[in-house]
Amino acid sequence: MEAKRSGIFLRKKPRFQFKNKAQNLRRLLYEKCCKCFIYVDSFLPIIYHKKMDTDLILSCRQIFKTYKMGATRLEVLKGVDLEVKKGEFVAVTGASGSGKSTLLHILGALDKPDKGSVFFEGKDLISFKNSKINEFRNKKIGFVFQFYHLLDELTVLQNVLLSPMVSSGAIGWLIRSKQAKKAAAKLLEQLGLSGRIEHRPFQLSGGERQRVAIARALINQPDVILADEPTGNLDSETGNDILKVFEKLNSAGQTIIMVTHDDRIAQKASRIIRLTDGKIS
Ligand SMILES: Nc1ncnc2c1ncn2[C@@H]1O[C@H](COP(=O)(O)OP(=O)(O)OP(=O)(O)O)[C@@H](O)[C@H]1O
Ligand SMILES: [Mg+2]
Numbered sequence: 166m167e168a169k170r171s172g173i174f175l176r177k178k179p180r181f182q183f184k185n186k187a188q189n190l191r192r193l194l195y196e197k198c199c200k201c202f203i204y205v206d207s208f209l210p211i212i213y214h215k216k217m218d219t220d221l222i223l224s225c226r227q228i229f230k231t232y233k234m235g236a237t238r239l240e241v242l243k244g245v246d247l248e249v250k251k252g253e254f255v256a257v258t259g260a261s262g263s264g265k266s267t268l269l270h271i272l273g274a275l276d277k278p279d280k281g282s283v284f285f286e287g288k289d290l291i292s293f294k295n296s297k298i299n300e301f302r303n304k305k306i307g308f309v310f311q312f313y314h315l316l317d318e319l320t321v322l323q324n325v326l327l328s329p330m331v332s333s334g335a336i337g338w339l340i341r342s343k344q345a346k347k348a349a350a351k352l353l354e355q356l357g358l359s360g361r362i363e364h365r366p367f368q369l370s371g372g373e374r375q376r377v378a379i380a381r382a383l384i385n386q387p388d389v390i391l392a393d394e395p396t397g398n399l400d401s402e403t404g405n406d407i408l409k410v411f412e413k414l415n416s417a418g419q420t421i422i423m424v425t426h427d428d429r430i431a432q433k434a435s436r437i438i439r440l441t442d443g444k445i446s
Contacts, residue, residue, distance in 0.1 A: 221287065222420055223272060223389050224248040228281035230267055241267050242278070243443030249389070249422060254415040256431035257424045259440035265424040266393050268440065272422065273306045273391045274298050285388075303332050307382030311394035313374045315366040315381075322362045325349040325380045332385075345384070352380040356410065372403035379410055390414070392423040396430055408433050 230242040241264040249255055257265050270276040272283060274290055283290045285301060293301060315324050329345045330338050353362055356376040366374050375395060382390055392411070396404030412433060415421050423434060431437045439446050 220250040221248055221284070222251045223283070223285055223422070225268075225272060225278075225283045226281055228268070228271060228278045228283070230264070230271065230276075230278050240443060242271075245281070245440070245443070245445055247272075247438065247445060249420065251388075251420055252415070252418050253436060254411070254421045254434045255423070256434035256437045257422060257440065258426060258428065258431045258437060261426060263440040264443060265426070265440055269391050269393050269422065269424050273308060274302050275308075300332075303328060304385045305388045307385065307387035307390045309375070309378050309382050309390060309392040309395045311397040313366065313378045313398075315374060315377055317365055317367050320363050320365060321353065321358065321369070321377050322346070322349055324366065324377055325353065325384050328381065329384055349380065349384055352383055353377070356380050370403070371399050372406055375399065375403075375407050376410065379407070383414075388420060390419060390421045390423075392421065394424055394426070396425070396427070404430070 225245060225247050228242050228245040229240075232239045232241060245264075245268060247268075257268065259265050267276065271278050274283070285305060290298065290301065316327070319327065326342075326345055326349050329341065333341050333345075350359070350362060353359060356379060358373060358376055358380070361369060361373060361377075366377065369377065375398075379395075382392075390411075395411070396407050399407060408430060411421055411423065415435070421434075423430075425431050
């Protein structure tokens with residue numbers, strides 16, 4: 166009976182191609198209740214939505230986040246929905262304290278929402294195991310922060326190489342290091358830093374430090390750059406130079422989500438969204 170059943174299952178070509186959860190659920194339901202197969206098969210696309218927009222790269226649905234400090238509760242995000250397509254340059258604006266950084270951290274899996282889902286290429290991050298989440302943060306996302314977060318103990322080149330070095334492991338790094346060093350040097354050269362490779366971050370100007378941070382974000386060729394106030398610590402001329410780097414990257418197809426409270430800077434993006442009262446307005 167079991168063989169016959171699985172034989173039918175194999176012979177019957179599924180009408181819809183689903184991966185992972187949906188496919189497994191259909192198989193389970195089929196095994197539990199053979200007669201329901203056609204019924205289940207017809208409804209799974211609805212249950213798992215997901216008439217997936219293949220252009221979507223990063224999206225979130227009904228994100229809620231509350232910080233609790235003793236008896237005080239601060240509801241920061243109250244049901245945020247966002248969809249970002251491949252190649253978009255999205256600016257997230259809003260007043261100070263409106264939750265822009267909180268949202269960016271949740272999108273990049275640096276923090277978890279209390280409720281809601283984040284999808285990368287249609288896959289819910291909640292279904293990712295720890296190692297896959299690390300890989301997502303490391304390889305798919307490049308972070309750029311207002312205060313650079315570079316390590317002063319390391320040279321510029323070493324700062325850029327830190328992430329591939331950590332993710333490769335000792336043996337992997339022996340194999341990869343030469344190629345990675347070449348790629349890092351090329352990136353730094355493209356960002357106008359070829360003369361600063363052996364400098365330490367404290368020996369650089371603010372704009373130069375931010376360009377090192379951008380090189381560090383780009384070294385793994387991420388699918389999405391998440392930038393939190395990347396010009397917030399720079400004078401307007403240097404800030405404009407950094408924006409030009411982002412614009413150039415975006416013209417080459419790089420997806421960017423950039424937080425800024427400066428409307429003038431936000432205008433450079435192809436789409437502006439605003440966080441107000443915990444939601445996108
Ligand atoms: N770890 C935390 N614990 C408690 N409260 C927090 C925490 N992180 C952020 N908050 C609070 O949540 C609110 C939103 O913070 P968030 O940093 O996301 O705002 P923001 O929009 O990025 O502000 P800014 O433009 O000033 O950077 C703020 O009021 C902040 O004080
Ligand atoms: Mg912030």
